[in-house]
Amino acid sequence: MNSKLNSFFSRLTTGKRLALVLVAILLMITAAVYQTTKATVTIVKDAKENITVTTHAKTVGELLNEQGFKMKDEDDITPSLQDPIAGNMTVEWAQAKQISVSNNGEEKDVWTTAATVEELVDEQGITLDKNDYLSKHIDTPIEEGMQVTYESAFPVNVKYDGEKEEIMTTSTTVADLLEDAGVEVSDEDRIEPGEDKEITGKTDIEVVRVEKVTDVVEEEIDYATVTRRDDSLPKGEEEVVEDGKKGIIEKRYEVVLEDGEEVSRELIEEKQIEESEDKVVAVGAREPAVTASRGGSGNNPSSNGRTISMQATAYTANCSGCTGVTATGVNLNNSPNKKVVAVDPSVIPLGSRVYVEGYGEAVAADTGGAIKGNKIDLHVPSKAEAGRFGRQTVEVTILD
Structure with missing residues (x-):
């Protein structure tokens, strides 16, 4: 190859040789100038x-196309x-990504370069x-x-x-x-509205603290007064033979408190701690013999009437479930002070007048x-x- 070139140049005249050398030098200078006129551009892709x-591209678009980059709108x-290329320039290219964004229930697909x-x-x-909800941390990269x-x-x-x-x-x-x-x-607390209730900005919520406690209460039981006839005492005179003693009963309650206030109380157990003891009173019955004519004033029993020793109690018409009307039709509610006794008709016929000690x-x-x-109710x-009377033994004389 070199020998052929040498032979070629040897056949040329001196002028032609000079012309070829000049052309070659010109081409070299042109190539050097072409290279030196390229612009240097730095493309920063997605900030990382x-x-x-180096390029002869005239615009940024031509440069990116020249590099084979596929861009989206x-x-x-x-x-x-459309901007022109200048030497030592930087082109920043952030590629858009399609993601789904839900903003307070409104969902949409968006393109973003964030x-x-x-x-x-x-x-x-x-x-x-700070109280808002965001499903991703703010530093999470977009993908x-x-x-x-x-x-x-x-x-x-x-509340x-x-x-x-x-x-x-x-x-x-x-x-x-x-x-x-x-x-x-x-678990005991009450939530208003219920825990599963869906809430909005208009919802008011109240937590009611519910507590169950046990309350133990001791209550006294009053004793009864029992009277006994005593022929050794003058009539109308009384003597306490045995003092009464109150009993004690223990009651156990389940108490429900709401926010510290009692709302219900239920008796769950009752137990006798001490029994009550009756008070015994001797009532004098000794009196001079009294003679009364039949159908007299009624203040004393008739000497002609039959006298019976009977157990006596007392009652009142003003009681729960009572009508106040006797078996013979007497309305005791209208006559609360009327002297009426309840008897066994086989012992004392209804309608009889009696004298009760x-x-x-x-x-x-x-x-x-x-x-x-032999019982009578006064x-x-x-x-x-009626409570003070208790139970006594009395003499009852049938007047008629």
């Missing part, structure tokens, strides 16, 4: 990949594709409060196909432990809100389920008087 190239390119979730939130015009959910917090009024507090939340149920707010709830003259106008045989105006 730097590519440095949503990409962010600075300077723009590098992080924080930049995306700013890009979408979302003002992020193709990512889903980001945002929910703004709303106020809910919560508990005597305090009322406004809580900003994005919780969907009462239970979630109480847990997020750090409000502890026991310590009670006076009365009419046998009533009966009773427990009045059998009508008195009040329950208190």
Whole structure:
């Protein structure tokens, strides 16, 4: 090859040789100038990949096409594709990614060139409060196909432990809100509305503290007064033979408290601690013999009447379940001071006038389920008087 070139040049005249050398030098100078006139451009791809190239491209768009880059309309390119290329320039190219954004329940697909979730939130015009919900951390890099959910917090009024507090939340149920707010709830507590209730900004929540406690109460049981006829004592004179003693009963209650206030009380156990003991009173019965004519004033028994020793108790028409009307039709509610006795008609016929020791003259106008045989029940105006009478042995004289 070299020998052929040497032979070729040897045949040329000196002038032609000079011309060829000049052409070659010119071509070399032109090539050198072409290379030196290329612009140096740095392409920064997605803020992390730097590519440095030299180019004769006239615009940024031509440069990127020249490098074989495929761009989308949503990409962010600075300077723009139409801007001219200048030496030592930097082109920043942020490739857009398509992601799904849910903003307070409104979901849409968006193209974004944001590098992080924080930049995306700013890009979408979302003002992020500390109580708002964001499904991704703000430093999370944006990736193709990512889903980001945002929910703004709303106020809910919560009343508990005597305090009322406004809580900003994005919780969907009462239970979630109480847990997020750090409000502890026991199994006994009552939540209004229920824990599974869905909440909105208009929801008011109340936690009622419910507590069950046991209350033990001791109650006294009054003793009964029993009278005994004593013929050794003058009539009308009384003497205490045995003092009465009150008994004690223990009652155990289950008490329900709501926010410290008692709302219900249920008796669950009752136990006798001490038995009561009756008070025994001797009542004098000794009196001079009294003679009265039949049909007299009624203050004394007739000497002609039959006298019976009977067990006497007292009752009043003013009692629960009582009609106040006797077996013979006497309305004791209308005549509370009327002297009426209940008898066993087989012993004392109804309608008889009787004289009862310590009670006076009365009419046998009533009966009773427990009045059998030598028993008599004396009508008195009040329950208190009936209680004081107790049970006594008396002499009853049938006047007629």
